[in-house]
Amino acid sequence: MTRKEWPLWEVFIRGQHGLNHRHVGSLHAPDAGMAINNARDVYTRRNEGVSIWVVRSLDIAASSPSDKGPLFDPAESKVYRHPTFYDIPDDVGHM
Amino acid sequence: MYAQMVKSEGTAAAEMSPEERAFQDRIDRGEKIEPRDWMPDDYRKTLIRQMGQHAHSEIVGQLPEGNWITRAPTLERKAILLAKVQDEAGHGLYLYSAAETLGVSRDELFEKLHSGAMKYSSIFNYPTLTWADMGAVGWLVDGAAIMNQVPLQRTSYGPYARAMVRICKEESFHQRQGYAIMMKMAQGTPEQKEMAQDALNRFWGSALMMFGPSDKDSVHSARSMAWRIKMNTNDELRQKFVDETVPQADYLGLTVPDETCVWNAERGHYDFADPDWEEFFEVLKGNGPCNAERLQARRDAWENGAWFRDGLNAYAGKAAARRAAAALAAE
Ligand SMILES: [Fe+2]
Numbered sequence: 050m051t052r053k054e055w056p057l058w059e060v061f062i063r064g065q066h067g068l069n070h071r072h073v074g075s076l077h078a079p080d081a082g083m084a085i086n087n088a089r090d091v092y093t094r095r096n097e098g099v100s101i102w103v104v105r106s107l108d109i110a111a112s113s114p115s116d117k118g119p120l121f122d123p124a125e126s127k128v129y130r131h132p133t134f135y136d137i138p139d140d141v142g143h144m
Numbered sequence: 145m146y147a148q149m150v151k152s153e154g155t156a157a158a159e160m161s162p163e164e165r166a167f168q169d170r171i172d173r174g175e176k177i178e179p180r181d182w183m184p185d186d187y188r189k190t191l192i193r194q195m196g197q198h199a200h201s202e203i204v205g206q207l208p209e210g211n212w213i214t215r216a217p218t219l220e221r222k223a224i225l226l227a228k229v230q231d232e233a234g235h236g237l238y239l240y241s242a243a244e245t246l247g248v249s250r251d252e253l254f255e256k257l258h259s260g261a262m263k264y265s266s267i268f269n270y271p272t273l274t275w276a277d278m279g280a281v282g283w284l285v286d287g288a289a290i291m292n293q294v295p296l297q298r299t300s301y302g303p304y305a306r307a308m309v310r311i312c313k314e315e316s317f318h319q320r321q322g323y324a325i326m327m328k329m330a331q332g333t334p335e336q337k338e339m340a341q342d343a344l345n346r347f348w349g350s351a352l353m354m355f356g357p358s359d360k361d362s363v364h365s366a367r368s369m370a371w372r373i374k375m376n377t378n379d380e381l382r383q384k385f386v387d388e389t390v391p392q393a394d395y396l397g398l399t400v401p402d403e404t405c406v407w408n409a410e411r412g413h414y415d416f417a418d419p420d421w422e423e424f425f426e427v428l429k430g431n432g433p434c435n436a437e438r439l440q441a442r443r444d445a446w447e448n449g450a451w452f453r454d455g456l457n458a459y460a461g462k463a464a465a466r467r468a469a470a471a472l473a474a475e
Pocket residue numbers: 202231232235289311315
């Protein structure tokens with residue numbers, strides 16, 4: 050007999066106050082509340098977090114690997130977006 | 145190892161398609177392969193097999209130690225063992241979800257384990273007869289697992305590598321708590337020391353088997369090594385394990401059960417005898433002392449938990465329907 054599988058959730062943990070939530074992995078759970086409970090047990094057994102986000106994996110939209118060129122290549126030629134592009138004489142002092 | 149005999153499939157370099165060539169080049173450059181990247185079908189299949197087998201081993205591996213949770217000698221030992229076994233459940237879950245990124249579902253993998261279509265490590269088909277076995281398992285079995293898992297942190301498949309990083313962080317506690325049990329027993333009464341020696345005697349050979357068959361009989365290695373989903377040969381890792389473990393046994397005042405095990409100054413390694421390969425293949429075939437019991441315990445856990453999983457699903461469905469109705473009423 051085939052049963053309905055629990056849906057998959059992506060888990061994001063804030064490691065410390067002041068840091069972003071970071072993706073740490075995924076897990077199965079019937080609903081959001083259980084997903085948070087399970088995330089606590091699976092991903093924070095050693096004080097790894099102060100806050101948990103979970104989101105249904107199905108609800109994540111992702112760029113496709115084949116879009117990598119069109120999406121990210123244009124930034125490569127914009128060297129002037131970096132501070133190191135500009136030569137400021139040492140005489141000016143710290144800037 | 146935890147994945148001892150993974151059948152890999154693959155194409156010889158000369159017959160590679162341009163995509164396969166480009167894929168292999170990415171791996172050779174040390175790039176990680178991510179779930180939605182193009183990959184050869186055989187890479188995907190081999191990885192599902194390997195990661196599935198690895199995940200199953202973590203899960204079934206809870207059983208021999210679970211046997212002693214209620215019988216641990218002190219409350220502290222019980223808490224430690226419980227934490228260790230809970231970690232193994234976590235390792236299984238990290239690996240199942242990493243495997244799922246390859247397009248197989250966790251329930252499918254469970255079914256394959258329960259039907260016997262997929263394997264787990266042969267080591268978990270041996271019984272844990274005394275408390276000293278908890279020491280030997282942590283020291284030797286987790287120790288052997290670490291040998292294999294540390295290099296796998298650099299494996300080519302991103303989700304697998306990241307699961308390994310997480311697992312390796314937790315494993316060292318496992319080995320150390322096992323060795324601490326062995327130290328206590330070895331420094332205890334003569335009877336306790338005897339138990340420690342007996343546990344070492346029984347787990348030595350089967351721990352050596354964890355690295356899989358000898359390289360000359362290991363037919364699928366080359367392809368997997370090119371793909372960087374296998375990082376070292378079985379014999380390399382086995383030797384490394386022996387070299388690290390023998391001095392640890394010496395420290396305990398225990399002897400590995402192999403008279404041929406002596407330091408070979410010329411090679412810079414310990415010599416040691418092969419484990420009983422006939423026994424190894426018998427255990428893999430399902431004829432080990434605990435194969436039937438382990439598989440039955442897994443099947444029972446899965447079947448007896450079905451009503452609970454279904455109940456939680458039903459509750460989640462009803463709660464979602466209630467929320468939808470409330471949202472509609474509020475409009
Ligand atoms: Fe583990």
